[in-house]
Amino acid sequence: MVFSQTYFGNGALGKTDISLSEMAFSLVGGKYGFYLKYPSYMEVQSRSNLDDTAKEYFMEQFGNETSDSEGIEEDALSLTDGKQNEIEGGENSLSENTDETINPVPSMEELMLAENQKAANSAFIKQEEPVFTPDYDALQDFSYLKQHYYTVDSTTSVTADKLDVGQFLTFDATMKQDSSLPQILIYHTHSQEGFVDSVAGDPSTTIVGVGEKLAGILREEYGFHVIHDTGIYDLPNRDYAYSVSAPAIEKILAENPSIEVVIDLHRDGVSGTTHLVQEVGGRQTAQFMFFNGISYLNATGDIDYLKNPYIKENLAFSFQMKLAADRYYPGFARNIYLKGLRYNMHYRPKSLLIEVGAQTNTVQEAMNAAEPLAQILAMVLKGEG
Numbered sequence: 001m002v003f004s005q006t007y008f009g010n011g012a013l014g015k016t017d018i019s020l021s022e023m024a025f026s027l028v029g030g031k032y033g034f035y036l037k038y039p040s041y042m043e044v045q046s047r048s049n050l051d052d053t054a055k056e057y058f059m060e061q062f063g064n065e066t067s068d069s070e071g072i073e074e075d076a077l078s079l080t081d082g083k084q085n086e087i088e089g090g091e092n093s094l095s096e097n098t099d100e101t102i103n104p105v106p107s108m109e110e111l112m113l114a115e116n117q118k119a120a121n122s123a124f125i126k127q128e129e130p131v132f133t134p135d136y137d138a139l140q141d142f143s144y145l146k147q148h149y150y151t152v153d154s155t156t157s158v159t160a161d162k163l164d165v166g167q168f169l170t171f172d173a174t175m176k177q178d179s180s181l182p183q184i185l186i187y188h189t190h191s192q193e194g195f196v197d198s199v200a201g202d203p204s205t206t207i208v209g210v211g212e213k214l215a216g217i218l219r220e221e222y223g224f225h226v227i228h229d230t231g232i233y234d235l236p237n238r239d240y241a242y243s244v245s246a247p248a249i250e251k252i253l254a255e256n257p258s259i260e261v262v263i264d265l266h267r268d269g270v271s272g273t274t275h276l277v278q279e280v281g282g283r284q285t286a287q288f289m290f291f292n293g294i295s296y297l298n299a300t301g302d303i304d305y306l307k308n309p310y311i312k313e314n315l316a317f318s319f320q321m322k323l324a325a326d327r328y329y330p331g332f333a334r335n336i337y338l339k340g341l342r343y344n345m346h347y348r349p350k351s352l353l354i355e356v357g358a359q360t361n362t363v364q365e366a367m368n369a370a371e372p373l374a375q376i377l378a379m380v381l382k383g384e385g
Contacts, residue, residue, distance in 0.1 A: 156340035171316035286357025313349035324385035
């Protein structure tokens with residue numbers, strides 16, 4: 001059974017998503033127009049159509065170079081009538097509109113079209129052989145491992161016993177179930193997450209569209225039996241999305257006990273000057289990130305009411321995926337992000353929460369990530385990673 005809800009309520013996108021007309025003013029500080037690539041100061045100086053005031057404004061807002069800082073969604077715990085919920089705060093919001101523009105800055109539509117044409121210009125070139133070999137000896141050193149493969153949120157912490165590379169590398173992630181029955185579930189706790197050029201009311205231009213493309217590739221190219229659940233769990237707001245999505249996911253898994261892999265597909269929220277893109281397989285592609293919840297907060301210790309019996313298996317699975325990505329497409333996978341709650345990763349040992357790109361990526365850049373991501377997943381599930 002394939003779940004295929006595609007309605008989006010009133011068509012409103014996530015908190016960082018705005019209309020096309022608004023976008024022309026908002027991404028680079030409003031009154032000095034739109035510049036998709038977030039140029040450096042030298043690039044701005046070379047644009048003769050921008051006056052000195054515009055250049056000064058750019059410098060005040062962004063400095064000499066673009067920022068790589070990550071804006072990870074903030075979660076908090078709320079107790080409501082004795083029930084625990086995982087609550088999320090909003091992502092970085094873009095700046096306000098003004099009525100001033102400077103001509104002849106290209107229209108937002110023209111820049112979007114050029115960016116998407118560039119991203120979609122060529123077919124994906126699959127990397128058939130590894131191009132990088134991790135330093136497996138160095139991986140045994142906890143400090144090296146933590147520095148080079150993980151980003152740990154300030155609300156939590158991790159010790160060497162939780163990041164046991166020996167266990168991670170020997171974890172059997174291969175698919176046991178054949179494709180006669182469902183094997184993989186893809187869903188979206190935050191279905192309203194869109195991209196810089198997402199179209200309001202069109203879920204195919206949001207993270208849901210990326211999920212559908214990923215599901216299609218896994219089915220058609222790699223032969224997996226995939227359910228893509230497009231249920232909406234973050235409207236009218238996203239505060240309790242994990243609690244809202246849990247019963248639906250439990251129902252799907254109860255009806256399809258053969259499912260071994262559960263993927264919650266998101267897009268990240270970052271600083272407005274950060275553009276998570278790199279060339280992968282010959283195309284401009286949004287980078288992605290594995291995200292693991294470890295049910296531990298520095299303030300309270302282990303979170304007993306958010307138990308996850310599969311924390312080590314979850315961590316092993318994302319680590320094997322990260323290693324495979326690094327071997328075939330170095331730089332495509334960002335560091336694995338560790339945070340303190342559970343994020344509904346307790347339903348299967350092979351559960352993944354994946355952030356594809358961010359609100360500053362184009363739809364096409366995010367779509368381009370589906371093919372290498374599917375290849376990496378297939379390799380790990382077939383024991384070829």
